[in-house]
Amino acid sequence: MSDSNKTYFTNPSTFILLGIPGLEWAHVWISIPFCAMYIITILGNLTILFIVKTEPSLHEPMYYFLCMLAITDLVLSTSTLPTILRNFWFNFREINFNACLTQLYFIHSFSVIESGIFVAMAFDRYVAICDPLRHSTILNNTVVAKIGLAVVLRGAILALPYPFLARHWPYCRTNIIPYTHCEHMDVVKLACADIRVSSYYGLFVLICRIGLDVLFIAVSYIQILRAIFRLPTKDARLKTFGTCTSHLCVILAFYIPTLFASLTPRFGLHIPLHIYTLFANIYLLVPPMLNPIIYGVRTKQIWDRLLQLVTLKGT
Template sequence: MSDFNTTDFTNPSTFILLGLPGLEEAHVWVSIPFCAMYSIAIWGNFTILFIVKRESVLHRPMYYFLCMLAISDLVLSTTILPKTLSIFWFRSQEIDFGACLTQMYFIHCFSVMESGIFVAMALDRYVAICDPLRHSTILTNSTVAKIGLAVVLRSVMLILPTPFLLRQILYCRSNVFAHTHCDHTAMMKLACTDIRITSYYGLSVALLVTGLVVFFIAVSYIQIIRAIFSLPTKDACHKTFGTCSSHICAVLVFYIPGFFSFLIHWFGHNIALHFHVLLADMYLMVPPILNPIIYGVKTKQIWDRLFWLFTHKGTLTFSPGHHIFRKRIDVQLT
């Protein structure tokens, strides 16, 4: 490690990612749960995409937004984990300056994109519960496509200035990241010039995105709760609110690790550095793992389709009643 702590350079062409500082000898063992998490994220999100594409009954706004979330999770986990595993397995710690900026951009861009998708999902639940008769006319396929495009453009444009601002900074303190991936805050700590513009911009984007997302989701659920409590029976209330449970769980999974990571970053100065890194990794890796599980378990249509695919896989060709059985399921779910 001492070989990397050089200070006689300006703007290095490569950076060094240490992985988990202090746990270098345990990197191979730590890679086992990381590899398992990546496999679960890939399998789970591809399964969601496969089921929604295969089943025409799931071609609805809620599942279109879920597919957007699955794609975002796939890109986010693939941006982080392959490089992290190469550090753990092969000690491939070097990363090109341009590749570092690209990785950081994709991490922040798709994190912001996920927050926008959660707002779109909240809008879908609001219309479905508060104005169910007009749901199909309000959230048409073209409207869903426009919302998805707006979410993507918003993320791309908000994060786009960040790599250009970081490229203008002079780096002469060190080229070592005590991290598993290129982090915006860690990168600014290596600068030896004024970073106020970059710092203020990053903080402003974080506060603006988080504040607006929390505000819109809160407003949606206030209206949803008011509509639910106006229902005549408790059974109807529970059933209606159950349609929102997956979305609520996904939002909590996304923001709770981030909240703890923020607290540890600012107030956990006595906590071991590798714990900081692990918590930052969990913030980015846990949502891609849990989102397909949450929606697979809590969304009846997806669970039924997944169960049906596994239990009837062997009878797709040879069962004469296959088409009748499938038709019955489609009728029940619609």
């Protein structure tokens, strides 16, 4: 086919999101658990923010980072779920080109921010367990604010090239995205150009977001485990390790689906599209829902404060 038969349009006016190809008949049914997860995400994270704000005893680095995590989860889920539910409920599949680029920017920037928060929380646990006498000195409010600013700036800067690269490519194949929302690789794959720059940069961000962050978290927890095993009694070891289990559960729930969703399209693993799409949505839907539940149940101070609020409203 000659180039004259191709129609190049650098900026298509809209993209068409197919949702979950092959499961169009089940979109309404799939939307029920998706909507339930979104509601739990909103209520759970707002509850965490309210409890930490109103309880002075929780004004500590661990809970400041937890509030940052709650805000990040709210933004991350809100940037995707309304688009998905609009598609599933009303069959409204069109998304403006600029809105699509904005959505993918928010998804990737806040994913990087969330990963950075996990690193900060691991560092907080390391200092609290390995050097408890200096915890308040090392992680004072000024240091926590600087760490939070650095985490946000890293996410905002690393994700910034994504929409600019996507806007740069000419599009001539199709404007149909076989996915539930706009992701970087799903968009640039529609370009009729050599997109290796986008692919390599995405791999670089993936290494920064997962490779380096997981390495820092692993080093922190190796030191934490060494400190735990040096404790004199079994009860002390179990109690100290219990303070870290909630963080470890949240980390696993975030990074495992993220790795699957990020590596599958790059290495061409032969997985049915509807299975990949469903599983790839997990890292955007499940961790924001689980984070407040896990921290609310596993963190005694938050759980006690929540029970107090419920009891007061019930009397």
